[in-house]
Amino acid sequence: MRRITAIFLSVLVSAILSGCGIYSFSGTSIAPDVTSISVYTIENRAMKVNPSLSNTLTNALQDKYRRLTNLEMLPEGGDLEVSGIITNYDVTPTAVTSDEIASQNRLTITVRITYKNNKHEEEDFERSFAAFQDYDSNNSLDAVESGLCEDIVEILVEDIFNATVANW
Numbered sequence: 001m002r003r004i005t006a007i008f009l010s011v012l013v014s015a016i017l018s019g020c021g022i023y024s025f026s027g028t029s030i031a032p033d034v035t036s037i038s039v040y041t042i043e044n045r046a047m048k049v050n051p052s053l054s055n056t057l058t059n060a061l062q063d064k065y066r067r068l069t070n071l072e073m074l075p076e077g078g079d080l081e082v083s084g085i086i087t088n089y090d091v092t093p094t095a096v097t098s099d100e101i102a103s104q105n106r107l108t109i110t111v112r113i114t115y116k117n118n119k120h121e122e123e124d125f126e127r128s129f130a131a132f133q134d135y136d137s138n139n140s141l142d143a144v145e146s147g148l149c150e151d152i153v154e155i156l157v158e159d160i161f162n163a164t165v166a167n168w
Helices: 002-019 053-068 141-166
Strands: 036-039 080-096 102-117 125-136
Touching: 036 053, 053 080, 053 141, 080 125, 080 141, 102 141, 125 141
Parallel strands: 036 080
Antiparallel strands: 080 102, 102 125
16 A cells, blocks of 8 residues: 555656646756757946956856756857846945944945747846945955955846746
């Protein structure tokens, strides 16, 4: 009796996981008819420009899709298309001492992403994503910028990936 129950449960779980045809163990939910993606260069149009940010963000997005999906990466015209613009790269004080001096600063990066699904147009969107990291104001931005940008790009890529193919 236990063996029959175990077999039944195995078949039931398999049917549930494969029933919709779009579940994957990487957390993505991509329709079976979608086979390719194009990630275009994320342009930097922020007032303050970090010269490497555009390439860093674009490459990180492409790597994420390569690692976690089976989609073919095309230079243009993929079933899915991701493009965007860096709209903000800003440092603001977040903590002020009693002497009205900033003790902490925040680097914020905002990106406006356009996502186009050429097979399922109802999933298209244009949305802004923002991420930030705080740092001690005793450090200059030049001293910590590289590490901060790395952390911020990681957050942005995760958020963009989840919004496009993980449907979170």
